[in-house]
Amino acid sequence: MNAAGASPMPDQVHQAMLAHFELERHMGAYAAEALANAREGARLEAARLLGCDANEIALTESAQSAWARAFYSLSFKEGDWILCWASEYAGNAVAFLQASTQHKARLEILPMRPDGVVDVYALECVLKSMPKTSRAVVALTHIQTNSSIVQPAAAVGALARKHGAVFLLDACQSVGQIPIDVRAVSCDFACGTGRKWLRGPRGTGFLYARSAVLPQSTPHGLQRSELELVGEPSMIDHVSVSWTQRSAYKLSPNARRYEMWESPPALHAGLKEALALCIRMDPQHIAQKASYLAVLLRRGLASIDGIRCCDAPEQFNEAINDGISRCAIVTFEAFSNLGITSEFVRDALAERRIAVSLSPPSHTFNDEEWCLPSTVRLSPSYYNDESEVDAVIQAIQEIVSSFKASQ
Ligand SMILES: Cc1ncc(COP(=O)(O)O)c(C=O)c1O
Numbered sequence: 447m448n449a450a451g452a453s454p455m456p457d458q459v460h461q462a463m464l465a466h467f468e469l470e471r472h473m474g475a476y477a478a479e480a481l482a483n484a485r486e487g488a489r490l491e492a493a494r495l496l497g498c499d500a501n502e503i504a505l506t507e508s509a510q511s512a513w514a515r516a517f518y519s520l521s522f523k524e525g526d527w528i529l530c531w532a533s534e535y536a537g538n539a540v541a542f543l544q545a546s547t548q549h550k551a552r553l554e555i556l557p558m559r560p561d562g563v564v565d566v567y568a569l570e571c572v573l574k575s576m577p578k579t580s581r582a583v584v585a586l587t588h589i590q591t592n593s594s595i596v597q598p599a600a601a602v603g604a605l606a607r608k609h610g611a612v613f614l615l616d617a618c619q620s621v622g623q624i625p626i627d628v629r630a631v632s633c634d635f636a637c638g639t640g641r642k643w644l645r646g647p648r649g650t651g652f653l654y655a656r657s658a659v660l661p662q663s664t665p666h667g668l669q670r671s672e673l674e675l676v677g678e679p680s681m682i683d684h685v686s687v688s689w690t691q692r693s694a695y696k697l698s699p700n701a702r703r704y705e706m707w708e709s710p711p712a713l714h715a716g717l718k719e720a721l722a723l724c725i726r727m728d729p730q731h732i733a734q735k736a737s738y739l740a741v742l743l744r745r746g747l748a749s750i751d752g753i754r755c756c757d758a759p760e761q762f763n764e765a766i767n768d769g770i771s772r773c774a775i776v777t778f779e780a781f782s783n784l785g786i787t788s789e790f791v792r793d794a795l796a797e798r799r800i801a802v803s804l805s806p807p808s809h810t811f812n813d814e815e816w817c818l819p820s821t822v823r824l825s826p827s828y829y830n831d832e833s834e835v836d837a838v839i840q841a842i843q844e845i846v847s848s849f850k851a852s853q
Pocket residue numbers: 450508509510511535537587589590591616618619638639640651
């Protein structure tokens with residue numbers, strides 16, 4: 447029950463990695479790589495899943511490192527805008543704080559609606575009010591790490607594109623859980639990770655970088671106007687660029703500028719299999735099965751005295767929310783009124799061989815949330831079934847009852 451943390455790995459992913467390690471054992475890593483070309487294979491599958499070209503994909507170690515490579519290629523100067531919401535992932539939020547300190551970029555935390563959905567109208571107002579010469583990045587976390595709300599990425603993307611802002615989408619919790627088409631959401635960058643919903647190996651992730659937003663090298667430097675925010679990657683090597691003369695280099699024309707020479711091909715062989723499996727399973731089917739199990743979990747949790755689900759505010763109403771749906775992340779508060787902590791519940795579930803994560807609310811731009819306790823996060827996926835949902839609910843019921851009895 448921890449696909450939002452790290453999923454169990456399917457056999458074909460495991461086998462693909464073992465097979466690559468076997469090649470490395472016999473031939474050495476370079477010959478094995480030349481034979482298997484797992485890097486290219488993983489790029490192709492990621493592009494198929496996201497609906498883009500393979501040369502718009504860079505392979506990275508994780509979603510965060512993919513996101514950071516994109517963010518740190520933005521050439522901030524004083525007065526540039528960073529527009530985001532309080533739902534932004536903590537790792538991204540601290541990078542905003544750094545950019546606002548180091549480059550005096552204007553960090554604007556836009557309001558969330560009472561139902562937990564990002565206020566797109568507020569974004570439109572800020573974008574409209576900006577002087578024509580402003581440069582802005584709009585950042586959105588598609589699905590928050592502890593929330594079931596799928597934020598309206600396409601509406602945000604359409605506005606960002608219309609107003610010439612760079613749109614940076616954190617799709618870490620959506621890739622592999624729900625369908626995502628980077629062209630349809632009009633993002634310039636998007637990041638994903640291997641080990642969560644995709645069931646790939648830990649230590650893998652990827653970045654989508656839209657070709658048209660990447661400035662190109664010319665003999666006179668980068669082909670880019672003063673109004674454009676995307677610059678060079680903050681770290682380069684002789685793969686991200688080609689060293690053309692003693693004192694000049696040319697950026698790779700595509701997303702490869704965000705990669706470096708050394709890479710783990712066995713992990714990429716596993717990632718490739720995981721991506722291919724996700725495509726075969728059909729993201730639409732995965733989303734339906736996972737969110738159906740999440741509905742059963744929420745229903746079961748509601749029947750346990752003292753439990754409060756908190757993956758969406760009470761005001762959230764799927765029926766009136768214009769296509770804004772709920773996903774398979776289920777978080778609940780572990781009975782603070784009874785004196786049971788989330789840590790206690792997690793450990794008691796682990797003793798019963800049920801894997802869950804804790805989600806600390808303190809990592810947020812919302813001041814009032816810093817003092818709240820952690821929540822327990824359940825995240826079923828298509829490989830779970832109803833009997834496992836029943837077992838989890840029964841286990842939580844037992845944990846509560848035996849705790850109460852011991853008081
Ligand atoms: C929304 C979101 N973004 C980014 C990340 C970071 O992913 P990774 O650990 O693969 O870098 C996470 C991890 O939980 C996440 O939930």
